[in-house]
Amino acid sequence: MKIGIAGTGRMGSAIARRLAAAGHGVIAWNRTPAKVKPLEAAGISIATSAAGLAAASDAVITIVTDAAAVEQVYGALLEGDARGKLFIEMSTVRPETEEALEERVRARGAAMVDCPVGGSVGPALETFVEGFVAGDLSGVFPRNQLSYGYRHWFPRPSTGGACKRLLLFLRWMVRREPPDFGLWTGVPPAALLIPVDTHIENMARSIGLTRRRTRDWKMAEEITARLRGLDPDDPVKYDFALCHKRMSGQCLNRRDAEVCAPCSLRPVCLHWRGRQAMPGAA
DSSP states (O other): EEEEEEOHOOOOOHHHHHHHHTEEEEEEESSSSGGGHHHHHTTTOOOOHHHHHHOOOOOEEEESSSSHHHHHHHHTTSOOOOOTOOEEEOHHHHHHHHHHHHHHHTTTTEEEEOOSOOOOSHHHHHHHHHHSSOOOTTTTTTEEEEEOOHHHHSSGGGGGGOHHHHHHHHHHHHHTTTTSOOOTTSSSSGGGOOOOHHHHHHHHHTTTSOOOOSHHHHHHHHHHHHHHTOTTTTTGGGHHHHHHHTTTOOOOOOOOHHTTOOOTTTTGOOOTTSOOOOTOOO
């Protein structure tokens, strides 16, 4: 199988090198030609265009910077005959961007797998939880039957749990700015997911960060994906402000003329969007 790589930044280049080292045929392309030079020097084939990359590949991995780049790259990739091709989309963009893209890819007779890489902490948390629930705990729990209360403290991302406490702990330890501690410098803040509790859930729905009705792992991913549009390097920095706004009573999750009057989020709030401004409001 010939594997194409569209997007040769740090992650795309690493994927290309690893696949080539494993013996796969790899061909790379980047919108900025200079960025494929190191791969060319390493013996990896280089395509001169996105359409040429698609034509020469059985599967194409795309990993680019943002939604605009995704649109540009796929516009070029799908120019030729894409029938029977597999596109593996690994860019970190909003879910609706991926959904619309998948429809376009399928319309051209190709298949697409949505596999975003945001350096998600999900696999790490899965391993962490495994260490607490999969070992021999018969010294604490008879016949190794874990109690509901114990399991409640260790939810798994793979079963859909929101993992609020674990994600909050990670926020404390990873983020470099107050009110967080920033002790774990080996983990980039960009990899974090927002810890979702009832306050974040309601605030996020009110200002259009999620439409999901269940407070779960997918909701945390969706809210974080939208916050990455504001700050891709530190999307979770908004957690404290959003949560505090709700906890302090500055947001009642409903329209209230007195409480809502000073709120700067009113233009994007579903309780006010499209409504007539309050008397005396700007």
